[in-house]
Amino acid sequence: MGRAPCCSKVGLHRGPWTTREDTLLINYIQAHGEGHWRSLPKKAGLLRCGKSCRLRWMNYLRPDIKRGNITPDEDDLIVRLHSLLGNRWSLIAGRLPGRTDNEIKNYWNSHLSKRLKKNTAGNKSKCMGGSAGKRSGIKPNKKRSKTRTPAIRVSPSSVAKNISNIRNMTGSSSIPAEVGNSTSWGISGLKVASNVGEGRPSNSEEFDGPFYDHDSSCPSSLLNGIMLDDIFEEYQQLLKADDHGQLDSFVDSLLA
DNA sequence: AACCGTGCCAACCGCGCAACG
DNA sequence: ACGTTGCGCGGTTGGCACGGT
Numbered sequence: 505m506g507r508a509p510c511c512s513k514v515g516l517h518r519g520p521w522t523t524r525e526d527t528l529l530i531n532y533i534q535a536h537g538e539g540h541w542r543s544l545p546k547k548a549g550l551l552r553c554g555k556s557c558r559l560r561w562m563n564y565l566r567p568d569i570k571r572g573n574i575t576p577d578e579d580d581l582i583v584r585l586h587s588l589l590g591n592r593w594s595l596i597a598g599r600l601p602g603r604t605d606n607e608i609k610n611y612w613n614s615h616l617s618k619r620l621k622k623n624t625a626g627n628k629s630k631c632m633g634g635s636a637g638k639r640s641g642i643k644p645n646k647k648r649s650k651t652r653t654p655a656i657r658v659s660p661s662s663v664a665k666n667i668s669n670i671r672n673m674t675g676s677s678s679i680p681a682e683v684g685n686s687t688s689w690g691i692s693g694l695k696v697a698s699n700v701g702e703g704r705p706s707n708s709e710e711f712d713g714p715f716y717d718h719d720s721s722c723p724s725s726l727l728n729g730i731m732l733d734d735i736f737e738e739y740q741q742l743l744k745a746d747d748h749g750q751l752d753s754f755v756d757s758l759l760a
Numbered sequence: 761a762a763c764c765g766t767g768c769c770a771a772c773c774g775c776g777c778a779a780c781g
Numbered sequence: 782a783c784g785t786t787g788c789g790c791g792g793t794t795g796g797c798a799c800g801g802t
Contacts, residue, residue, distance in 0.1 A: 519795090520770070542787060558788075559771065594790065609791075610769055 517551045521560055525550055529557055530565055563604045570602025574611055582608055583616060 517525070532548035538561065541554035550557060563569075574582070578600055585596045593605035593612075600608065 518772080556771075563770075591791065605790075606770080614768055
């Protein structure tokens with residue numbers, strides 16, 4: 505198809521953002537709102553590509569970003585959500601208000617993956633994963649595998665669509681309608697399950713998330729679409745109740 | 761003080777999906 | 782139906798900070 509690169513890269517600034525650039529971006533977005541990232545830099549007077557602007561805004565400049573250390577509660581939640589969702593950083597971030605997918609990804613790679621490795625040493629479960637950082641000792645694969653986890657666009661409309669797909673698939677109406685319409689949609693990655701069997705990588709080593717791994721030590725129950733709405737509903741309730749103990753045993757039962 | 765190894769994190773990259781014409 | 786565009790995603794990298802020797 506010969507798709508053009510997202511930006512010409514000629515004459516554009518790269519690297520760390522200056523305070524002036526930040527100010528320009530903030531001012532523009534405050535005046536005109538988010539979106540139209542491609543044309544935004546030009547209109548805002550920035551010599552950056554739209555992608556870079558979006559990233560800067562999403563990960564750093566948004567007013568609702570929570571800076572600072574990850575709390576033990578958040579830490580715990582990340583671990584549990586990762587065990588459920590795998591490397592779906594955006595989904596995990598969706599459950600942690602004020603945290604970005606990038607921040608959680610970095611936190612996982614630098615803290616949790618190591619800790620988990622220690623804790624699960626001797627446990628041959630392949631369900632828990634971690635990505636290869638440049639100092640992790642794992643060879644980075646420069647050229648991305650084509651069997652990588654498909655990117656999932658997470659938006660309220662896509663969630664609503666996925667839920668309706670699952671309803672059609674399972675004949676269930678147990679998923680509340682507001683889940684798909686709300687902007688604070690809990691574990692919105694239901695598409696994860698709808699992908700099973702179609703976008704599933706042929707080589708499970710390429711992916712360390714529980715949903716795709718056909719290894720027998722992983723939760724085969726999750727591969728069964730029939731159960732998905734029930735799992736989802738139960739999970740939503742436990743999250744609402746904020747009962748960590750129940751949530752833990754729920755996750756354990758899934759991974760058993 | 762200089763050097764080296766490691767950790768952390770902001771930013772970049774390339775791909776895939778969905779919307780649109 | 783098909784090609785193009787825009788956006789979002791996860792993986793990866795580069796560079797700074799810091800601690801150890």
